[in-house]
Amino acid sequence: MTPASPSRLPQLLLPKEHGSWSLALEPIALALLIAPSAAGAALALAGIAGFFTRRPLKFAVTLPAGDPRRVPARNGAIFFALFAAATLGVAAVLGPARAFWPLLTAVPFGAFFLWFDLRNAAREAEAELAGSIVFALLPATGAMLAGWPAPAALALAALALARNAPTVLTVRTYLRLGKGENPGVLPPVAASGVALATVALLTRQGLVPSAATAVSAVFLARTCWLVSPLRPSWPARRVGIMEAILGLAQLGVLAAAYRLR
Numbered sequence: 001m002t003p004a005s006p007s008r009l010p011q012l013l014l015p016k017e018h019g020s021w022s023l024a025l026e027p028i029a030l031a032l033l034i035a036p037s038a039a040g041a042a043l044a045l046a047g048i049a050g051f052f053t054r055r056p057l058k059f060a061v062t063l064p065a066g067d068p069r070r071v072p073a074r075n076g077a078i079f080f081a082l083f084a085a086a087t088l089g090v091a092a093v094l095g096p097a098r099a100f101w102p103l104l105t106a107v108p109f110g111a112f113f114l115w116f117d118l119r120n121a122a123r124e125a126e127a128e129l130a131g132s133i134v135f136a137l138l139p140a141t142g143a144m145l146a147g148w149p150a151p152a153a154l155a156l157a158a159l160a161l162a163r164n165a166p167t168v169l170t171v172r173t174y175l176r177l178g179k180g181e182n183p184g185v186l187p188p189v190a191a192s193g194v195a196l197a198t199v200a201l202l203t204r205q206g207l208v209p210s211a212a213t214a215v216s217a218v219f220l221a222r223t224c225w226l227v228s229p230l231r232p233s234w235p236a237r238r239v240g241i242m243e244a245i246l247g248l249a250q251l252g253v254l255a256a257a258y259r260l261r
Contacts, residue, residue, distance in 0.1 A: 031142030039095030099144035
């Protein structure tokens with residue numbers, strides 16, 4: 001067998017699902033923008049490396065022994081995993097140990113996602129939700145590494161989860177409706193409504209700025225539109241671009257709102 005061509009390395013190393021980039025990297029960016037610290041930056045690098053570990057690890061485990069893609073995939077998985085471990089170690093040295101307990105709560109969700117992924121079932125709703133929860137919990141640890149109290153740090157993670165979980169359900173439902181299926185529109189609308197109510201409660205308690213409630217209301221309106229009879233006939237890529245733009249807008253609004261508090 002000949003080695004895998006260098007031109008195929010991106011296919012082995014880079015996540016293929018466009019939506020996963022936003023759901024993974026937005027919470028990391030949120031923590032860096034709102035609660036920056038040296039330890040938080042190291043944690044962010046660990047999170048990014050963990051994100052890039054997933055695809056080559058899947059290939060390294062699932063491809064047959066003689067496949068020429070298996071060795072570069074294995075090497076890529078080892079590299080990203082070691083980099084994640086090293087940067088996580090740096091974060092542990094720079095920050096207090098008590099800051100990492102929110103990250104520990106993400107471990108079972110990560111294991112659940114990995115179990116699905118290694119069985120080529122990462123696009124199941126349960127797997128996508130578990131993966132989104134893992135990255136939504138990172139801002140809590142990042143904020144605590146920056147010295148935030150636990151309630152404010154967990155509220156930051158709640159903002160990330162209020163973005164991630166309803167988005168997964170909304171996009172899944174939209175794509176299935178576009179295929180002529182009847183998945184039911186209640187789950188994404190209900191999830192978006194619960195997210196808005198939760199963020200509104202956190203705003204009332206003074207844990208997040210009022211702009212966060214406005215952002216959640218926009219996401220609820222987005223969900224209602226995409227699952228309604230008035231939804232556009234867009235391909236998945238275009239919906240992904242829209243979600244990326246909304247995510248960037250959310251980051252900008254929240255970063256400005258936290259700084260003005």
